[in-house]
Amino acid sequence: MKPNRRGSAVSVRAAGDPPSIYGSPGSRTQIVEWLALELGQDIKSVNLNRAIMSSPEYRDVHPFGKIPACKAADGTGIFESGAIMLYLADLAGSLPTPEARGEAAAWVIWANATMWPALEASRGKCNLENLFGPVDAILADKAWLLGSELSVADVAVASYIKYGQLFFRMDIKAFPNVVRYMEQVEQREAFQSTVMGG
Numbered sequence: 001m002k003p004n005r006r007g008s009a010v011s012v013r014a015a016g017d018p019p020s021i022y023g024s025p026g027s028r029t030q031i032v033e034w035l036a037l038e039l040g041q042d043i044k045s046v047n048l049n050r051a052i053m054s055s056p057e058y059r060d061v062h063p064f065g066k067i068p069a070c071k072a073a074d075g076t077g078i079f080e081s082g083a084i085m086l087y088l089a090d091l092a093g094s095l096p097t098p099e100a101r102g103e104a105a106a107w108v109i110w111a112n113a114t115m116w117p118a119l120e121a122s123r124g125k126c127n128l129e130n131l132f133g134p135v136d137a138i139l140a141d142k143a144w145l146l147g148s149e150l151s152v153a154d155v156a157v158a159s160y161i162k163y164g165q166l167f168f169r170m171d172i173k174a175f176p177n178v179v180r181y182m183e184q185v186e187q188r189e190a191f192q193s194t195v196m197g198g
């Protein structure tokens, strides 16, 4: 796996450059960086501070001034961590058909728009069976959500399960296949060096 390259400002891009990922340590930026490592997708990681986040140049990339954000080689700005993840998965050639893209997007959007908001609003006290019962059933006969290989779907879902455990002490032991799944995730070097802070 290639280490990420680190830059320092909202940059001008050249065709063929790797996408710039703008962010900071201890944020969703590390979910995106985990995925880039798993995919072997070269990215340029750029650390931002508050001043840069509110600058007009950065607002061209992320209209709401949040992190993470991505600037593609052609200058296109992409915001929302889930959208950035799907972009990287596409760029790496891991979503070769509209169906593969749709299947992966379903999980990325579920993690970002359904699972995490439910956990965050309830501090992990919502009905976990509603969220993780179906995930547990799916993982009964698959190593990963979409089959035998880790994909963008797993990076999105497992990151927010881990956030639930870290931030809300969420207990997933009622879901043995999810427990096994998270054990697999925890063993991955790329997860340890990004989401778990190295």
Ligand SMILES: N[C@@H](CCC(=O)N[C@@H](CS)C(=O)NCC(=O)O)C(=O)O
Pocket (backbone or CB within 6 Å): 027, 028, 029, 065, 066, 067, 068, 079, 080, 081, 082, 112
């Ligand atoms: N749904 C957005 C959330 C973006 C977000 O709130 N990011 C946080 C860091 S994880 C942030 O920018 N915090 C600084 C701020 O709100 O000014 C995403 O997934 O990208």
